[in-house]
Amino acid sequence: MIKTFEEKLESQWEKVIQFVQDSIKVNSVPDINAILFLIGIQEYGSIQSVFTKEEKQELINIGLCSLLQVDGYYTRTGSDENGWPVFEQTRKYDVNGVENQERYLKNKIIDYFNLEEE
Secondary structure, three states, rough: OOOOOHHHHHHHHHHHHHHHHHHHOOOOOOHHHHOOOHHHHHOOOOOOOOHHHHHHHHHHHHHHHHHOOOOOOOEEEEEEOOOOOOEOOOOOOOOOOOOOOOHHHHHHHHHHHHHHHH
């Protein structure tokens, strides 16, 4: 049986979810924001036991920018005085519609984890 694009996406997404659950030892299913947060921590390069609400939002943003830079939406320009990555938007985000944006982000997250495993 040939899988559709959507079936392949969901199958790969489930593998990412399982990997994240196994890696951080949680029983709950992480959503896209939780995974962006983890990518943000990875890209920030510093783990601490507690982050403020603002730092958590910044880490989600770092995760998002890190994924979008692959397609040229953002460029990492360096780090700020506290070591946080700084990104500059290089082109307008042109994926329209909530479902399309979610599908796009899932694909970027899947690609990220595939790249990291090699």
